[in-house]
Amino acid sequence: MDNQNIGSNLKKWLGFIALAIIVIVVLSSSFTIIPAGYRGVLVQLGKVEGVLSEGFNFKLPFITSVEKMEVRVQKEETNQSASSKDLQTVSTVVAVNFSVSPESVNKLYQQVGLDYRTRIIDPAVAESIKAVMAKYTAEELITKRPEVSSEIKDMLGKRLNTYYMKLEEINIKDFKFSETFNNAIEAKTAAEQQALKAKRDLDRVNIEAQQKISQAKAEAEALHLKKQEITPELVRLKEIENQEKAIEKWDGKLPQVTSGATPFINVTPSK
Template sequence: MEVIHASKKNSNKPINANKIVAWGAGIFLVVILVFNSFASVEYGHLGLYKTFGKLNDDILSPGIHMKMPFIQTVIQINTQITKVETDTSASSKDLQPVSTHVAVNYSVNKAAIFNLMNNIGGSFDTVIISPAIQEIIKEVTAKYPAEDLITKRDLVAGEVSDLLSKRLARYDLVINDINIVNFKFSDSFNQSIEAKQVAQQQALKAENDLKRIEIEAKQKISQAGAEAESLRLKRLEITPDLINLKQIEIQEKALEKWDGKLPTVTGGAMPFIDFSSLAKK
């Protein structure tokens, strides 16, 4: 009876709570280790391992990669085309103040992202690109008169793009495109440009009016010459026979209207009708 009582006493012994906590902590630690053993690189990016603050030159492509938990991290570098915009104040060749708004599309050299991140870091857009744009815009703007900046915008943008591409190539950055969004000048310069355009339009109108008057005068001269030539030819066509024929036609029309009676009152002369000519006809 004593043995049975002892076994029942042991079966009712409570489970050790410390073991449960230990198992739970172990499972949680394993989960943390597993999750920290992998890192993903997003599409449009490349990755670099960073181990205790030191970069590794192994380039990671988009996808999942293993890493040492709590020791390594993965830095992602955007390799897509990125836009940076900046405003620059400068002076033109004729000392006109010019504010320029520029948009630059750039990307990183994928094969050189280790050098880029190791030497410059992730803030290369503010550290390298924006200051370079500011300096080159001022340099190019100073070469052109203010009016040429407007009329030769494509040429100005091309020169800025060439200089900026050479400058940023030192840092493994690629210029894909550059757009000069706007040139802003002083109000007085804008008014002078407007006045000049109005004067040019008026001069063009006056020139067109003069050309029109000259053309109309030439047309009138030509028309008068044609009429004179026509009259000359008609005069050459008049012969004695033609004159006789016209006289006969007039007399015929007069006979058609005559009622056979001679006028009772005349002015001292009797109308003459050439009957012999009519008889011959």
């Protein structure tokens, strides 16, 4: 009898334990926790039913599942190659910052799935790069880099918006060209520098020549004005001034040898 009681009690305890396990499993399947920066896509029997926000959320056990999708800013970096307008092969590294629309993660999951980077972002980046770079020559890709980057950003942003993603920023880290093109650019740069130096030297020579011409004109004009200022009266006045200076310096003695008339008036008093 005691053995029967023990067996009965054991079965009851086993039943309680099994029931407790079932209850725990059911309860644990009835809620989910969505971490910060994520949204949960609620899938019931294979059908997308809605979006769960951050924190603690209830769900139907066993028949529903939750796919967590990040909605923070994410980074995708790819190596891309394209042809320029002048058929130069250009390689570049493109870094794309993007985010998934929190309200539309269910649509992205339904239409694309979790591997949206491979299916959407990488092809969209490659297509935008090739389409924009084909509009510019290799040299313009260097000199107009901000314009090129802006145009790529506009095109890529429109493509990502179609799939409920927002383009935050795009950075083109570098443009790499063939060795032949790089050598041609260096040669062209050297030639332009030499041409610029020659032009500066020519401008300097022309300026110096103009300065000399201007100086000569000024001197000629001054001489012309001086000639216009000389009059007979001015000449006579100059002669008188010279005679007065000579008289002031004369010591009263006549020169011993003269040729021609004495240049001074006889100042000896008459008897």
